[in-house]
Amino acid sequence: MMNPIDVQFSHLKKIRNPYPNSCIQHARSLKSLLIWNSHEPNHCLLQTSQELARSLVQQFNPNIPIEEALTPPSSWYTSPDFLSLEFDQVFFRGWQAVGCTEQVQEANSFFTGRLGNVEYVVCRDENGEFRAFHNVCRHHASLLAFGSGKGSCFTCPYHGWTYGLNGALLKATRITGIKNFNVKEFGLVPLRVAIWGPFILLNLETEAFSQQGYDDVGMEWLGSSSKILSTNGVDTSLSYLCRREYTIECNWKVFCDNYLDGGYHVPFAHKDLASDLKLDSYSTTVYEKVSIQRCDGGEVQGQEDFDRLGSKSLYAFIYPNFMDRYGPWMDTNLVLPLGPRKCKVVFDYFLDASLKDDEAFVAKSLEDSEKVQMEDIVLCESVQRGLESPAYGSGRYAPMVEKAMRHFHCLLHQNLMNDFYF
Structure with missing residues (x-):
């Protein structure tokens, strides 16, 4: 029977790599590291997983011009260790979009969510202030809230511990005789x-919490594109219409890549959509953490209220996993990793209030959107299966249209290279 060290080493040797000799050398060095640390098995296995994931990061070179560059290796889309590194370095750092204000429009309302192993609840307290917490009871770790709803407090369904919407512990049941218990330390x-x-937006970083305001969150989240998006797309006067969710059998990045190919796949996969777009007009502008694709379309019939947008569509990708489309609707896509080969995509739809009651228009628009999503799901799941095939290692970029995709991959590489200790 193989010991844990040899099991890990044999796993490393099976990793496909465009540079097989360097991969084996790296695997051998990892085996030496494992043997050296074998008296600390838990630390040993954790360190091996991180080393393996980071060795995969190094298989992508962001410094090569797009005309000569290879896309990331398929292991970026299939390795559980790589996804674990992405959570640590990408999703658990900085601001992450989790929903919209319509979900907690009223005082005492809340909604819950999960990102990786982080369970969270977002609420609006009785004073209308937004708050967010880990959705975990401090007694024995039960989840507190589920889905969405309204209430003046959160009561644990396990043992009845109760918390205010400000996070304070209000009631701890049957703790007579407990010693050294400070209620203020168990909110x-x-x-x-x-x-x-x-x-x-939520920030899941574990450093000391501060209740101060975040006046510069736009710059932190969007960089210099925040002004462009706030004046050329995001319209807070639009009415929230509905939400749709899709679970897709593909890595979260596959969905992002599909969004970022500059309309490359549209004439082949979305023939009805292609007939309404002037694909030759597609343009891409790249900012620090955002890429914006623009495309001219046909006339928007009977929608005078959207004259200010003309017939242009604007597609904004906000690193790492949030997408907006403007004109004439505003719809958002939030891509949530559920595993190496599974993700959930959450669509929220916004519309001008004057058109919200036009049932025929709304129904037709949502039907068209659903058709596009179904077509994209087929594409993404097909790509995932191809990525898992031994026939594929890395691909190439189409330089004229896939600039936004390359930008996404380079940002991801930059994030994952942080805190390396090689």
Whole structure:
């Protein structure tokens, strides 16, 4: 029977790599590291997982011009260790979009969510202030709230411990005889929450929490594109219409890549959509953390209220996993990793209030959107299966249209290279 060290080493040797010799050398060095640390098995296995993931990061070179560059290796889309590194370095750092203000429009309302192993609840207290917490009871770790709703407090369904919407512990049941218990130390663990336009953002970093305001959250989240998006797309006067969710059998990045190919796939996969777009007009502008694709379209019939947008569509990708489309609707896509080969995509739809009651227009628009999503799901799941095939290692970029995709991959590489200790 193989010992844990040899099991890990054999796993490393199976990793496909465009540079097989360097991969084996790296695997051998990892085996030496494992043997050296074998008296600390838990630390050993954790360190091996991180080393393996980071060796995969190094298989991508962001410094090569797009005309000569290879896309990331398929292991970026299939490795559980790589996804774990992405959570640590990408999703658990900085601001992440989690929803929209419509979800907690009224005082005492809340909604819950999960990102990786972080369970969270976002609420609006009785004073209308936005708050967010880890959705975990401090007694024995039960989840407190589920889905969305309204209430003046959170009561644990397990043992009845009760918390206010400010996170304070209000009631701890049957603790007679407990010693050295400070009620102030057992409130809900807070998370930083901020609002930009109609979007709710969370920061999941574990450093000391501060209740201060976040006036510069737009710059932190969007960089220099924040002004462009706030004046050329995001419209807080639009009415929230509905939400749709899709679970897709693909890595979260596959969905992002599909969004970022500059309309490359549209004439082949979305023939009805292609007939309404002037694909030759596609343009891409790249900012620090954002890429914006623009495309001219046909005339928007009977929608005079959208004259200010003309017939242009604007597609904004906000690193790492949030997408907006403007004109004439505003719809957002939030891509949530559920595993190496599974993700959930949450669509929220916004519309001008004057058109919200036009049932025929709304129904037709949502039907068209659903058709596009179904077509994209087929594409993304097909790509994932191809990525898992031994026939594929890395691909190439189409330089004229896939600039936004290359930008996404380079940003991800930059994030994952942080804190390396090679």
